[in-house]
Amino acid sequence: MKRIVTLLLVFILGICASGCQKKTVGDLETKEPTSEQNETDKKEKNYEGRIGDTLETVFFDFSVDSAKFVDSYEGYRASEGNQLIDAVVSIKNTFPDKLPMFNSDFQIQWGPGDQDFGYGTDELEGVSGVMPDSYELGRAEKCQYHIIYEVPAGTTDFSISYLEIFADDSTGDAFFIYFEL
Numbered sequence: 001m002k003r004i005v006t007l008l009l010v011f012i013l014g015i016c017a018s019g020c021q022k023k024t025v026g027d028l029e030t031k032e033p034t035s036e037q038n039e040t041d042k043k044e045k046n047y048e049g050r051i052g053d054t055l056e057t058v059f060f061d062f063s064v065d066s067a068k069f070v071d072s073y074e075g076y077r078a079s080e081g082n083q084l085i086d087a088v089v090s091i092k093n094t095f096p097d098k099l100p101m102f103n104s105d106f107q108i109q110w111g112p113g114d115q116d117f118g119y120g121t122d123e124l125e126g127v128s129g130v131m132p133d134s135y136e137l138g139r140a141e142k143c144q145y146h147i148i149y150e151v152p153a154g155t156t157d158f159s160i161s162y163l164e165i166f167a168d169d170s171t172g173d174a175f176f177i178y179f180e181l
Contacts, residue, residue: 120147
């Protein structure tokens with residue numbers, strides 16, 4: 001009887017393992033749906049959250065812990081007609097290797113148009129606690145940074161997003177944290 005149960009378990013595990021195949025993209029190893037799975041499963045997806053929610057990308061987990069308007073940050077002021085947003089972002093590397101990271105990984109969007117977006121200012125490069133233009137995030141390492149965005153005055157609805165980009169320049173899923181100020 002034990003032999004039959006063991007063979008049955010091995011058979012079930014074999015079927016489950018054949019549902020996905022591993023794909024290596026540059027240094028990235030992910031699971032990709034096989035042709036046996038529904039075509040819609042292969043399409044990129046958009047994931048949404050709010051302030052405080054943690055979103056899981058293929059590379060890391062991240063959250064926007066807070067976002068608020070500020071008049072200035074370490075002496076930096078918005079140009080005329082704009083306002084500053086101080087967003088605090090937490091990141092944890094879940095990838096099995098160190099990751100190159102960039103301030104521009106986290107884009108801010110507002111308004112209905114596709115031209116209504118921006119990136120964290122590089123005017124504060126080197127200021128303690130502000131996300132650097134580029135850095136490395138070690139395996140299983142966590143970090144928390146301020147990203148200072150300059151956006152049009154009077155705007156109140158925003159999202160901060162991340163788009164998966166692989167070593168071959170293909171893209172994956174998109175992640176959006178929505179908030180109002």
